[in-house]
Amino acid sequence: MRPPMVGIPAPRFVHSCTIRNNSNGNIKVQILYSGPAPEGQGVQQEASTVDIPVGGYIRAKERSTNHGSYQTRKEIAAIKVLRANGQKQKIVAPFEGVNGIELNWVFIVDNYKIHSVNPHPTTNIF
Template sequence: MSCSSCCPCPKFIKSCSIRNESSGDVQVYVSYKKLGYDLGDSDGHQYDVTISQGETHRVEPRIVKHDLAFYNSQINKIDVTLVDGNQLHVEEPFDGVREIQNDWLFVINDHGIKSLSAEN
């Protein structure tokens, strides 16, 4: 996707993979930006999953229907609770995202969450 110089290119993530390279299992909460016509709760939608040490989990796109159209919700925040109880988070704008991404990679370690192209 290429953007013209007359307008800024949208920069968001539709779906992602999350790899756990920390020293134990992690609890992950993925938050989606609430769309104006999204009939869900007022804070948007949240997806949570436990990811075992060394595993990768795929977070599928969230599709919202409005009238006859379908829209992709954008991931806007990831919160992680490590096995020792420490909490990490990363939120928009995500490092390296320069256009709409169908898949992105987040890598969790004991000190933070890295935002990487899915090709890594």
């Protein structure tokens, strides 16, 4: 009889994304990136903030850290939304539906929440 297989799950990282504002108001979005520090000690975080008008979208590009002889990709660790009425929302990694390493995941902000959406090529999200 074979011994049971033991392993670790595949990484569930999002390196870049598209964020679409399907809500009834303008939103301010903060994208928090996380990755190994350049010195190799600890974690380095970086934030990017952008305004998205009603019906608009942004593409958050991949970020990386230079370690001299090699580079590492930062992962998107969280997305925070500030609405015009002062309401705040946040979604954190691992994001729903992400089962591997993703290079252009989709997040849709509606009037109620932030949705993590698989950008399957047969789905028309725009």
